[in-house]
Amino acid sequence: MIQSQKETVYRNPRAPVEERVADLLSLMTLKEKVRQLDQYFGTSFVSSSHPHMDTVMGKDAKILWEKVLEIIGEDGVGCIHDLYGTTKVNNQLQRYAVEQTRLGIPILFSEEALHGLLRPGCTIYPHMITMASTFNTDIVKEIGRGIAAETRSFGIHESFGPVLDLAREPRWGRVEETFGEDTYLASRMGVAMVRGLQGDSLASNDSIIAEPKHFAVHGIPESGLNHSASSIGMNEIETYYMPVFEAAFIEGGAVNAMCSYNSIDGVPCASDAALLTDTLRGQWDMPGFVRSDLGAIARLKHAHRTADTDKEAIRQALEAGTDMQYYDFPHETYQNAIVGMVESGEIAMATVDAAVSRVLKVKFMLGLFERPYADPDLYKSVVRSEKHTAAALQAAREGIVLLKNESNLLPLSKHVARIAVIGPSADVARLGDYSPHVEGFDPITILQGVSEIVSPQTTILFAKGTGILEDELEPIPADCLTDGRGNTGLLGEYFANSSFDGAPALSRIDAGINFNWVITKPHPAFEPFNYSVRWTGKLVPKHSVSGFVGTVSQDSMRLWLDGKLIVDGWGRDRSATASVPMELKAGCEYDLRIEYCKDTNGVSAMLGWSHDPEGIQEAVAIARQSDVAIVALGDSRRTCGEGVDRSNLDLPGGQLKLLKAVYETGTPVVLILQNGRPITMGWEADHIPAILEAWYPGESGGHAIAEILFGEYNPAGRLPISFPRTIGQIPVYYNRRRGGSRHYVEGDNRPLYAFGHGLSYTTFGYSNLRLSAERIVPAGSVTVTVDVTNTGDRAGDEVVQLYVSDVVSSIAKPDKELKRFKRIHLQPRETATLSFTLDAKDLRLLTKELTWIVEPGAFEVLIGPSSDRIAVNTSFEVVKA
Numbered sequence: 001m002i003q004s005q006k007e008t009v010y011r012n013p014r015a016p017v018e019e020r021v022a023d024l025l026s027l028m029t030l031k032e033k034v035r036q037l038d039q040y041f042g043t044s045f046v047s048s049s050h051p052h053m054d055t056v057m058g059k060d061a062k063i064l065w066e067k068v069l070e071i072i073g074e075d076g077v078g079c080i081h082d083l084y085g086t087t088k089v090n091n092q093l094q095r096y097a098v099e100q101t102r103l104g105i106p107i108l109f110s111e112e113a114l115h116g117l118l119r120p121g122c123t124i125y126p127h128m129i130t131m132a133s134t135f136n137t138d139i140v141k142e143i144g145r146g147i148a149a150e151t152r153s154f155g156i157h158e159s160f161g162p163v164l165d166l167a168r169e170p171r172w173g174r175v176e177e178t179f180g181e182d183t184y185l186a187s188r189m190g191v192a193m194v195r196g197l198q199g200d201s202l203a204s205n206d207s208i209i210a211e212p213k214h215f216a217v218h219g220i221p222e223s224g225l226n227h228s229a230s231s232i233g234m235n236e237i238e239t240y241y242m243p244v245f246e247a248a249f250i251e252g253g254a255v256n257a258m259c260s261y262n263s264i265d266g267v268p269c270a271s272d273a274a275l276l277t278d279t280l281r282g283q284w285d286m287p288g289f290v291r292s293d294l295g296a297i298a299r300l301k302h303a304h305r306t307a308d309t310d311k312e313a314i315r316q317a318l319e320a321g322t323d324m325q326y327y328d329f330p331h332e333t334y335q336n337a338i339v340g341m342v343e344s345g346e347i348a349m350a351t352v353d354a355a356v357s358r359v360l361k362v363k364f365m366l367g368l369f370e371r372p373y374a375d376p377d378l379y380k381s382v383v384r385s386e387k388h389t390a391a392a393l394q395a396a397r398e399g400i401v402l403l404k405n406e407s408n409l410l411p412l413s414k415h416v417a418r419i420a421v422i423g424p425s426a427d428v429a430r431l432g433d434y435s436p437h438v439e440g441f442d443p444i445t446i447l448q449g450v451s452e453i454v455s456p457q458t459t460i461l462f463a464k465g466t467g468i469l470e471d472e473l474e475p476i477p478a479d480c481l482t483d484g485r486g487n488t489g490l491l492g493e494y495f496a497n498s499s500f501d502g503a504p505a506l507s508r509i510d511a512g513i514n515f516n517w518v519i520t521k522p523h524p525a526f527e528p529f530n531y532s533v534r535w536t537g538k539l540v541p542k543h544s545v546s547g548f549v550g551t552v553s554q555d556s557m558r559l560w561l562d563g564k565l566i567v568d569g570w571g572r573d574r575s576a577t578a579s580v581p582m583e584l585k586a587g588c589e590y591d592l593r594i595e596y597c598k599d600t601n602g603v604s605a606m607l608g609w610s611h612d613p614e615g616i617q618e619a620v621a622i623a624r625q626s627d628v629a630i631v632a633l634g635d636s637r638r639t640c641g642e643g644v645d646r647s648n649l650d651l652p653g654g655q656l657k658l659l660k661a662v663y664e665t666g667t668p669v670v671l672i673l674q675n676g677r678p679i680t681m682g683w684e685a686d687h688i689p690a691i692l693e694a695w696y697p698g699e700s701g702g703h704a705i706a707e708i709l710f711g712e713y714n715p716a717g718r719l720p721i722s723f724p725r726t727i728g729q730i731p732v733y734y735n736r737r738r739g740g741s742r743h744y745v746e747g748d749n750r751p752l753y754a755f756g757h758g759l760s761y762t763t764f765g766y767s768n769l770r771l772s773a774e775r776i777v778p779a780g781s782v783t784v785t786v787d788v789t790n791t792g793d794r795a796g797d798e799v800v801q802l803y804v805s806d807v808v809s810s811i812a813k814p815d816k817e818l819k820r821f822k823r824i825h826l827q828p829r830e831t832a833t834l835s836f837t838l839d840a841k842d843l844r845l846l847t848k849e850l851t852w853i854v855e856p857g858a859f860e861v862l863i864g865p866s867s868d869r870i871a872v873n874t875s876f877e878v879v880k881a
Contacts, residue, residue: 011369024103025357028103030342030349030352032076032102032103035077036359037318037324038331039080042080042083044067045063061085061089074100079108079110079359080093080109084119087376090109090154090155091155094109094372108158110158111159113208115128115434115435118435118436121439123388124392124436126392126697127177127431127676128162129676129695129721131399132180133399147196148198148206150382150383153374158210159211160211160258161193162210162213163177164179164244164248166186167181169220169730170678170721170730171225171730173226173640173646175677176677177433180720181734182734182735183243183817190244190252191248194210198210198252198255202365203367203370209256210248211254212248212257214262215257215269215280216237217264218230220731221262226645227262227299229264230262237264238846239846249280249285257289259275259296261295270296270300270316273319275321287361289323292322292326292328294326294328294528297313298527302529311337314329314338315347318338318347319347323356330525331524384440396694396698400692400694401693401715401719402717403693403757405759409689410708411711413710414710418627419450419458419461420461420625420626420630420662421461423466423658424465425632426631427447429445429702430675443701446701447702449704452706453710454710465631466616467610468635469652470653473550475512475608477512480541481538482540484537484538489511490535490594491537492510492535493506494532494533495532498597498599510535512607513535515606517605526598528598532597533595535592535596535607539561540590541587543586545583545584548581550577551577555599557576559592561591562591570595572599579609594607604637604643616657620661624665628670629669633658633673641676646677647727648727649677649727660683672691673693674701681723693719717758718756719754719757720755722734723752723753723754725750734755734867735815735818737813738812739812754866755818756801758799758866761792762794766871769861770784771874773876774876776876776877776879778853778855778880778881780839782837784835784837784863788800788826795825795826796826799865800821801863802862806857809855811846816867818867820838822834843859855878859876861873
């Protein structure tokens with residue numbers, strides 16, 4: 001480090017953190033302070049032979065020291081994200097920051113790790129909606145510990161998560177990233193994940209900072225469209241949405257937060273001081289900093305239009321409590337704006353100091369000033385360790401939900417003579433968004449899992465049948481693309497504007513067009529919503545193609561083949577996810593030109609083709625030959641995920657057509673769903689005898705599904721979100737407030753499958769419900785005890801769910817609300833006695849004046865295996881003290 005090595009308070013590990021922060025802050029220049037409030041793109045500092053920004057940058061990564069000297073210089077940087085280097089690369093950059101900058105302030109390395117570190121080769125756990133379906137906080141905490149250990153082993157200190165939005169708008173593409181629709185369940189899962197990630201000591205080599213998101217009320221966007229406004233009353237927010245975050249920060253001890261893109265009642269979250277300062281810091285005492293979600297500050301200008309300049313947007317966010325940008329603006333724009341506003345008096349130095357102090361405090365909490373470097377060999381014993389892969393498999397087992405099992409079709413015999421395994425998700429591991437590229441192992445598919453578990457005498461027949469979408473495209477491989485100058489791939493020219501003006505900021509050979517820019521950008525200097533790319537070259541098929549050629553994007557994209565515009569998805573009123581029928585001859589050269597513009601909230605760009613026949617007849621043929629047909633349907637990244645919102649919830653594409661055709665053969669059908677959000681499936685529920693909801697079950701999902709299909713594991717997952725019968729029912733979450741009508745012209749308003757629903761291969765009985773008291777005072781508590789017996793002939797888990805109903809209340813409340821749950825394992829005829837204690841927090845009501853009270857009156861306790869199957873109930877009374 002350039003500064004003198006003399007002892008200072010900030011370098012004294014025995015000094016209180018607050019004193020160390022204050023001392024370091026007093027030594028910093030304004031430029032050094034502002035640098036701490038900025039997040040840098042990893043590829044600003046490294047290069048790689050691999051052109052895809054969303055893949056590994058490890059083995060071939062080379063540090064660009066001239067860029068390090070230019071960007072980090074003597075002033076340092078706050079955070080580096082999306083680096084994807086080896087531990088060695090992280091350590092080298094960290095060593096420069098510690099030893100070559102004036103004050104030696106370490107870098108905070110941050111990455112995505114929602115259900116596993118977003119890095120090739122790391123453990124891929126089931127997605128968060130699957131975790132919620134376990135109703136088991138212990139397994140969620142264990143997953144958090146595993147994610148943290150793998151993340152920290154690479155020298156990464158923080159992850160962006162967990163997602164704590166309540167998923168009460170199932171059209172929204174990010175439902176898969178949530179813990180479902182219920183306040184209590186989501187809060188328990190959130191606390192478990194935060195505690196797992198952060199461990200007992202943030203300074204240890206197996207703990208990382210948690211950054212819950214998206215703060216706040218992001219899961220109910222209008223029309224289900226990502227980033228859209230949330231129109232909701234304050235009583236509803238404080239009663240159901242804020243308690244999930246409150247639990248994560250107060251009980252879980254979460255250190256950081258990520259603010260949301262959206263506005264609430266017209267106020268953008270990124271500039272809402274009531275949220276980011278009064279609540280997070282004032283009420284909940286959050287110790288760390290707030291990071292903007294990607295582009296949230298910039299959206300104050302270009303989307304919400306509450307700011308007319310970049311500088312004004314930055315001022316609004318910083319004064320509200322958004323401390324660090326996430327590629328909102330070019331670094332020079334962001335940093336110079338803050339410096340200029342301080343010097344002109346438009347922003348108080350105290351505002352900047354407060355934000356910088358929060359960032360520095362996080363670095364001290366992590367122990368980075370004492371132990372800035374990671375053991376370069378630690379990852380070898382940590383990543384995908386036996387413990388971690390075992391937890392991934394167990395979570396998949398526990399998270400799979402048996403929705404229907406008519407005539408006890410399941411479990412199947414392992415000695416079935418012939419089994420047809422059919423569907424677009426039968427031989428593909430569906431992992432969901434924020435999943436790393438697989439490296440060094442193969443996730444287990446349903447076909448593989450079934451093949452490995454059945455008798456050697458069983459014949460397995462397979463047919464894809466159809467794609468998730470009828471025009472499903474696969475990326476055109478690199479060996480079929482050339483830039484026309486002897487290089488494999490296409491020439492990509494990247495412009496720092498939306499109109500291809502001027503010289504490209506970056507030119508390179510891209511092996512193909514299959515990018516996901518949800519958490520990054522193709523160039524660090526680009527603004528999040530203002531860049532364009534032009535690819536040119538030739539398509540040279542290795543084999544003749546009779547199928548479709550097209551593009552996939554939520555932004556603008558267009559495609560020319562041999563000079564003819566065949567896909568025109570340019571502009572907000574046209575779709576860039578489109579394909580056209582095409583006959584291509586092997587070995588022939590076809591001129592290609594593809595243009596892309598980042599002009600909406602899209603996250604991906606893909607050039608693809610499809611040349612497989614639909615194959616429904618093939619699927620029908622093998623179903624007729626078989627004793628049972630296992631049909632695997634659901635979602636892909638084109639139909640669910642961030643920025644992938646839907647206007648209906650039916651099975652996408654031609655999947656229902658395939659299912660009906662297989663059903664018509666008369667062969668018994670088991671439907672397996674792998675999807676990220678609820679599906680409306682009236683026909684399916686009426687006709688298919690057995691249905692499993694597997695969600696996105698992680699790298700071992702195929703094994704877990706097979707174990708359940710053939711009875712090696714008794715299913716006990718429960719739905720953390722209600723399944724509507726039709727999209728017209730939305731919202732259909734189970735605990736809507738009383739007062740609405742219960743019927744439509746077309747039928748009642750009950751969900752198809754209610755919150756908490758899930759079946760088993762055994763049966764359970766509930767009895768002997770009793771209370772410790774029949775009358776309590778408002779500040780008192782009551783213990784509820786119940787006996788649960790496995791009345792069947794198989795061992796299995798039961799998820800005991802306790803709901804409370806405030807019978808008469810001054811504010812309209814739901815008929816019932818989940819307040820406790822417990823997953824238990826019972827042998828046949830075994831009885832367990834469970835006790836739950838309810839206190840004032842479980843009985844409270846938020847008044848019209850937004851004050852929490854417990855009102856005198858009757859309360860009903862309802863216990864059962866789901867919200868719509870209450871087995872036993874009783875009541876007690878709250879009386880005035």
